[in-house]
Amino acid sequence: DAGVTQSPTHLIKTRGQHVTLRCSPISGHKSVSWYQQVLGQGPQFIFQYYEKEERGRGNFPDRFSARQFPNYSSELNVNALLLGDSALYLCASSRDRGRRDSGELFFGEGSRLTVL
Amino acid sequence: AQRVTQPEKLLSVFKGAPVELKCNYSYSGSPELFWYVQYSRQRLQLLLRHISRESIKGFTADLNKGETSFHLKKPFAQEEDSAMYYCALANAGGTSYGKLTFGQGTILTVHP
Numbered sequence: 001d002a003g004v005t006q007s008p009t010h011l012i013k014t015r016g017q018h019v020t021l022r023c024s025p026i027s028g029h030k031s032v033s034w035y036q037q038v039l040g041q042g043p044q045f046i047f048q049y050y051e052k053e054e055r056g057r058g059n060f061p062d063r064f065s066a067r068q069f070p071n072y073s074s075e076l077n078v079n080a081l082l083l084g085d086s087a088l089y090l091c092a093s094s095r096d097r098g099r100r101d102s103g104e105l106f107f108g109e110g111s112r113l114t115v116l
Numbered sequence: 117a118q119r120v121t122q123p124e125k126l127l128s129v130f131k132g133a134p135v136e137l138k139c140n141y142s143y144s145g146s147p148e149l150f151w152y153v154q155y156s157r158q159r160l161q162l163l164l165r166h167i168s169r170e171s172i173k174g175f176t177a178d179l180n181k182g183e184t185s186f187h188l189k190k191p192f193a194q195e196e197d198s199a200m201y202y203c204a205l206a207n208a209g210g211t212s213y214g215k216l217t218f219g220q221g222t223i224l225t226v227h228p
Binding site for chain 2: 035
């Protein structure tokens with residue numbers, strides 16, 4: 001298993017554009033979470049999806065949206081990009097929804113977004 | 117609101133010396149705490165979690181609810197321990213499973 005895979009690995013956009021980031025979880029994992037990591041800071045929670053339903057949302061504007069597909073892969077969409085959206089976007093998957101497993105996340109390598 | 121604080125951005129020690137990475141948290145409920153590690157050119161990965169009460173790669177961490185701390189310790193640091201370490205808090209309430217609140221991270225450098 002290749003682990004959590006994300007695409008693209010790097011991308012450059014200009015202000016006002018839209019971006020779609022993709023994530024494939026580890027086989028058998030039904031939960032996908034998205035994090036934003038700005039340079040010099042820890043990852044910040046954006047969304048979590050489980051069985052195609054949103055199960056958690058962080059403190060991000062409505063320009064950020066996501067969805068999960070029947071095969072459990074996920075997309076993160078960001079509209080009307082701002083300079084401050086430049087960051088590494090991490091996807092993480094986990095197997096169970098159970099409370100004791102909520103912290104064992106498996107991370108992808110991330111998609112580095114630069115907004116000019 | 118929940119928060120995780122790692123007061124040291126950088127920590128340098130020599131091989132064989134003890135190391136302690138500090139983590140303090142604020143959370144109104146019953147916390148679940150974790151340490152994640154990112155080695156050079158590798159993915160972020162779980163190192164240990166407090167409910168396991170186990171030692172991983174010689175590291176241990178004890179949850180101190182009185183001091184709201186979850187410091188990571190190792191008695192004898194090795195060069196391969198050099199990495200970025202993140203303390204994280206699980207949202208154990210509501211329906212937001214899979215959400216972690218991370219600290220800012222501590223870069224540990226172990227010199228030969």
